Each structure stands twice: as C-alpha cells, then as structure tokens.
Amino acid sequence: MAQIIGVGVIGMGWMGTVHSRAYLQAADRFHESGIRPRLIICADDVETRAKEAKERFGFERYTTRWQEVIANPKVQVVNVATPNHMHLEVVRAAAASGKHIFCEKPVGKNSQETAEIERLARQVGVLTFVGYNYRWSPLVQHARQLIGEGRLGRLTHFRGRFFAGYASNPQGVLSWRFQRELSGMGVLGDLMSHVVDMGLMLAGPVKRVVGNRETFFPRRPLAMPGVGTHFTVGGGGPLGDVTNEDYASALLQFANGVQGNIEVCRVIQGHKCQFAFEIEGTEGALSWDFERMNELKVFCLDGNGSHDGYTRLVSGPAHPDHVRFNPGAGVGLGYEDLKTIEAHHFLKSVAERRQGEPGFTEALRVAEVLGAIERTCETGSWQEVTRIASRASQS
Ligand SMILES: NC(=O)c1ccc[n+]([C@@H]2O[C@H](COP(=O)([O-])OP(=O)(O)OC[C@H]3O[C@@H](n4cnc5c(N)ncnc54)[C@H](O)[C@@H]3O)[C@@H](O)[C@H]2O)c1
Numbered sequence: 001m002a003q004i005i006g007v008g009v010i011g012m013g014w015m016g017t018v019h020s021r022a023y024l025q026a027a028d029r030f031h032e033s034g035i036r037p038r039l040i041i042c043a044d045d046v047e048t049r050a051k052e053a054k055e056r057f058g059f060e061r062y063t064t065r066w067q068e069v070i071a072n073p074k075v076q077v078v079n080v081a082t083p084n085h086m087h088l089e090v091v092r093a094a095a096a097s098g099k100h101i102f103c104e105k106p107v108g109k110n111s112q113e114t115a116e117i118e119r120l121a122r123q124v125g126v127l128t129f130v131g132y133n134y135r136w137s138p139l140v141q142h143a144r145q146l147i148g149e150g151r152l153g154r155l156t157h158f159r160g161r162f163f164a165g166y167a168s169n170p171q172g173v174l175s176w177r178f179q180r181e182l183s184g185m186g187v188l189g190d191l192m193s194h195v196v197d198m199g200l201m202l203a204g205p206v207k208r209v210v211g212n213r214e215t216f217f218p219r220r221p222l223a224m225p226g227v228g229t230h231f232t233v234g235g236g237g238p239l240g241d242v243t244n245e246d247y248a249s250a251l252l253q254f255a256n257g258v259q260g261n262i263e264v265c266r267v268i269q270g271h272k273c274q275f276a277f278e279i280e281g282t283e284g285a286l287s288w289d290f291e292r293m294n295e296l297k298v299f300c301l302d303g304n305g306s307h308d309g310y311t312r313l314v315s316g317p318a319h320p321d322h323v324r325f326n327p328g329a330g331v332g333l334g335y336e337d338l339k340t341i342e343a344h345h346f347l348k349s350v351a352e353r354r355q356g357e358p359g360f361t362e363a364l365r366v367a368e369v370l371g372a373i374e375r376t377c378e379t380g381s382w383q384e385v386t387r388i389a390s391r392a393s394q395s
Pocket residue numbers: 010011012013014015016043044045046049064065066080081082083084086104105106131132133190226229230
C-alpha cells in the first residue's frame with residue numbers, strides 16, 4: 001500500500017529545487033517501495049523563487065515565511081536548504097514541532113552549532129538525514145562494500161580532495177558562502193565536509209589532524225540580493241570582504257593507523273568539480289573521481305604479476321541502485337541521480353521509523369574533525385579529534 005509523506009522545503013535556491021525534483025523522482029525510481037512524497041509547501045524569502053518553485057514542482061502552496069512550512073499540519077518532513085546561518089533556527093523549530101528533518105551540509109556553521117543541532121533532534125527523537133550525496137554513487141557504495149569485505153586487506157592510506165573552480169574568477173560575487181556570519185566556515189564546511197564524510201565512511205574514525213588554510217581572494221564584488229548563485233560573476237561594482245577560507249588542507253591520522261591527506265579549494269584553476277579519493281590497503285587499492293563518477297579504479301592483489309595494476313570498472317547493474325536509472329552497464333548516472341537516491345533513503349527511514357545514515361550523528365563526527373582542523377590552523381600543531389557536546393547539554 002502506498003505510504004504518503006508530506007514534504008515541506010525551505011530555501012528554493014539551487015539545493016531547494018534539486019531536492020524538490022529528487023522527491024518527485026524518488027517516487028518514480030523507487031516505485032515499488034510504495035513511498036509517495038507529497039510536496040505540500042515551499043518557502044523562500046524571495047517571493048518569485050517560492051512562487052516559481054510551486055509552479056515547477058507542484059507544491060500545494062508557497063510562502064515567504066518559513067515558519068509556515070513547519071506549522072503546516074500536512075508536513076511530516078522539513079527539508080532545510082537555506083544558507084547555513086539559518087540551519088540552527090529552522091532545525092530548532094522543526095524539532096520542537098516533532099517534524100523529521102533533512103538538512104543540507106554543513107549542518108551547523110561551526111562544530112559547536114552542529115553539536116547543538118544534533119542534540120535538539122536527538123532529545124525529541126525526530127529522524128534526521130544530511131546531504132552527503134556523493135556517498136550515493138553506485139561505485140562509491142561498491143567501494144564501501146569491497147572495503148567491508150576486506151578486499152583491500154589492512155587499510156593504510158586515504159587521500160581525499162575536492163577541487164572546485166566555482167570561485168576561481170575573482171569577479172565571482174560575494175554570495176553568502178564567502179561570509180563567515182552567514183556561512184560559518186568557508187571551504188571547510190562547504191567542500192571539506194564531503195571529503196571528511198567520505199574518509200570516515202571508508203576508513204573509520206580520525207584520531208588527530210594537522211593542517212592549514214588560506215584565502216586567496218580577500219575581496220569580491222557585492223552580490224545583488226535575491227539574484228544568482230555562488231557561480232554568478234559580477235564586476236564593476238563595490239567590493240566586500242571575504243571572511244572565510246578559500247583553501248584548506250590537512251594530514252590525518254586515523255584511529256586504525258591509516259595515514260590520510262586531504263585538500264580542498266574553491267578558487268583553483270583547471271579542476272571544476274574534482275571530488276576524488278584514493279584508498280589503499282595491504283592487498284589492494286581503489287580510486288574514484290566525481291568528474292568521472294561512473295568509473296572506479298580497482299586493484300586487488302591476486303598473485304598474478306602479469307596484470308598487477310588497476311582495472312577500470314564502469315557503473316552497471318551489479319552496483320547498488322544503478323538499475324534504478326539505467327538497465328545496462330556504462331549508461332551512467334549524474335549528480336541529481338545521487339540526490340534522488342539520497343531522498344529515497346531519507347524517506348524510507350521515515351516510512352520505517354528508523355534513523356538512517358548519514359544523519360546528524362554522522363554530521364557531528366564530521367564537524368568534530370573540521371573543528372580540529374580549525375584549531376590546528378590557529379595553533380599550527382597536531383590536534384586531537386575530540387567529542388563535542390552542545391553547550392546547552394553541558395549546562
Ligand atoms: N550537498 C551538496 O552537494 C550541496 C551543494 C550546494 C549547496 N549545499 C548546501 O545547501 C544549502 C543551500 O545552498 P544553495 O547552494 O542551495 O544556496 P542558494 O543561495 O542557491 O539558495 C538558498 C536559498 O535560501 C533562500 N533563503 C535565504 N533566507 C531565507 C529565509 N529567511 N527564508 C526562506 N528562504 C531563505 C534564498 O533566497 C535562496 O533561494 C547550504 O547549506 C549549502 O551548503 C549542498
């Protein structure tokens with residue numbers, strides 16, 4: 001029997017529209033699940049965006065006041081796709097109303113805020129989910145399975161990087177992402193959160209870190225309010241200060257002895273969206289790059305030196321969720337397909353009333369590593385990754 005889940009989406013920019021489409025797609029791609037999201041209400045303080053989203057995706061209504069999404073009795077899950085500075089306030093209200101919550105990464109502007117958000121949801125027992133979408137690539141899931149089966153032997157190395165060129169033009173506008181007040185961390189929250197999530201998922205908990213960060217373009221043209229995205233290029237107008245980092249890197253020591261090396265940048269030339277990892281063990285190695293997300297390089301020692309090197313797999317029916325999109329191997333998936341898989345796993349957890357993964361607990365583990373990287377950037381010395389409790393729970 002079909003299970004209808006009422007959805008409210010807050011923030012109808014890039015992610016809000018992607019998520020709305022993903023809920024519609026999830027009902028189709030995972031049809032036999034019987035889960036039928038119903039788009040109830042969307043909110044954006046820019047009315048044209050809210051209105052257009054209602055028309056495009058078929059929401060029953062739209063509003064410029066996000067509180068109306070949470071107050072709507074038909075809304076069972078609240079999807080938070082606003083700039084980062086609003087996540088805490090929206091999650092607090094949604095949790096207080098007993099609504100399940102999907103929140104985009106980085107869940108909090110900083111580690112302390114993520115701890116507070118995790119506590120708010122846990123204390124009232126609502127289900128949570130987080131937008132670490134790159135996990136859902138069929139070949140990343142396959143990589144996770146290979147590691148889980150011990151095919152790489154004892155893990156030894158993890159390298160992760162997210163090299164994006166979205167701000168490589170110094171005339172790229174000063175959107176909320178570049179302002180600490182609105183975004184919190186810069187690339188640490190934006191890009192490194194994905195890399196750290198991947199590292200924790202594949203290689204386990206991180207023990208300590210040492211790292212560095214830099215802002216290459218300290219001033220940018222002011223953005224027009226309510227217009228454009230962080231890809232928008234301005235020029236000619238007044239400039240404002242960039243108040244968070246363009247670049248960050250760190251060495252990691254994982255608890256199991258894996259040695260890690262991670263690096264992210266939003267202003268790099270050449271690379272466009274290279275979210276990539278390599279992971280090696282005593283008996284094998286894997287290599288994946290989002291820019292070629294339908295390929296995974298695999299090497300497993302089998303004692304035959306004549307083919308001692310990587311094999312290139314292409315995504316196909318043998319890999320998780322591939323057939324939801326295409327019946328054959330080599331007919332690949334794209335970014336938004338990962339969001340559709342993500343939406344399905346979230347809705348399934350709600351339908352089954354069980355906490356899925358990645359939820360706020362996983363986001364807090366990521367935030368703890370990011371917090372340690374921030375500390376090492378201040379001190380220049382190795383920092384232990386420690387558990388963070390919300391200040392409210394300490395008092
Ligand atoms: N997982 C991913 O791959 C991914 C990619 C991009 C962004 N994100 C995350 O998604 C979130 C949104 O990013 P985005 O790129 O969609 O940003 P965006 O700027 O494109 O969209 C944000 C929207 O929120 C709206 N908004 C601002 N204040 C509001 C308010 N008071 N009430 C209602 N709406 C309001 C803005 O008008 C805008 O339409 C961020 O947390 C970001 O880090 C995740």
